[in-house]
Amino acid sequence: MTVFDKVVTARGSPNIAFIKYWGKRDEKLILPCNSSLSMTLSSDTLNTTTSVLISKKLEKDAFYIDGVLQDLQDPDVKERFEIVNKLRKMAKVKEKMLIVSKNNFPASSGMASSASGIATLIYVLNAALELKLTQRELSIIARQGSGSACRSVFGGIVVWKKGSNPDGTDSYAEQIFDENYWAELTDNIVIVTQEKKKVSSRAGMKQTVQTNPLYEMRYSSSETHIKEFVDAYKDKDFHRIADIIIADSNEMHALMLSTKPSIRYLNKASYAIMDAIEELNAKEGKNIAAYTFDAGANAHIITLASNREKVMNALKHLQDSKEIIEIKSSKIGGAPFELNETESLIDMQSMSPYN
Ligand code: DP6
Secondary structure, three states, X not given: OOOOOOEEEEEEXXXXXXXXXXXXXXXXXXXXXXXXXXXXXXXXXXXXXXXXXXXXXXXXXXXXXXXXEOOOOOHHHHHXXXXXXXXXXXXXXXXXXXXXXXXXXXXXXXXXXXXXXXXXXXXXXXXXXXXXXXXXXXXXXXXXXXXXXXXXXXXXXXXXXXXXXXXXXXXXXXXXXXXXXXXXEEEEEEEOOOOOOOOOHHHHHHHHHHHOHHHHXXXXXXXXXXXXXXXXXXXXXXXXXXXXHHHXXXXXXXHHHOOOOOOOOOOHHHHHHHHHHHHHHHHHOOOOEEEEOOOOOOEEEEEEHHHHHHHXXXXXXXHHOOOOOEEEXXXXXXXXXXXXXXXXXXXXXXXXXXX
């Protein structure tokens, strides 16, 4: 087998954290202060597709995201591209690469495009370079691109262990339940803004760790939340998992709020959604939906497929008043996977991206 002159294509998806990662103990290696837990979304709804070609005929590296040729000298891009160089070195390959990546959702809409993009990139490079790395090894490498990306290497319910080794060898992701264990779980992504966030997660979490003494409570509360979540999930107890999901999201946003200067990602529409979900749960006499927010105003409403209709009705007034722009529903999903050549994004003849 040769790694040259063939296109390898793969698809992966974002994840939504139920127990949030917010703060690093090592910024270079991306080692978190606390463990986190997430659900991988189905690639049927949101996905990144990435094709790779390695060839002696290529004169330089080229990396396209959503049709745009990336400037490999730009510090942010360069940092991400380090992963590519690292894997290439591991495979003892010197040849240049053409990488073409496409998201089926807007990159800056707060739908975790970096997690999906990086996890898919690493997965496809492992296949293209025939490295045969394990998922755990892939998660360690993905982590160094963007922390939350390490969880998208697996499907289902995934924990990213914070670890304690200074070199990061014990800070990796692990699947706790596969996507079929409780396949009725859905994430309904409620888009209320398409604006790029003012403070990046990276900058925001650094600010929190540096200025917020309340931060330390996350060390223990995240561990407690993970343990409680896993117990409740085992029993498929939606009421209990919803309590934990809501509490953890509110805790992270309270931390952001009390950071100096204060970081606020939620807006009026976010609060209106929280009210609507709490009213729905109160009316039902038990939790049938949970809200969670990452570093942005868009909500993720977790509910069982059988209760989706009720959630949509509870949010209808906010759709009518145009506070909600769009809702995208996703099932719980699996790990990245390889696609056949009909799905390739690279034209072998011209060695360039398809239009
Ligand atoms: C709020 O993984 O994007 O979504 O490691 O600096 O790239 P970097 O940060 P990133 O942060 C995600 C933060 C979060 C919570 C989470 O996904 O756990």
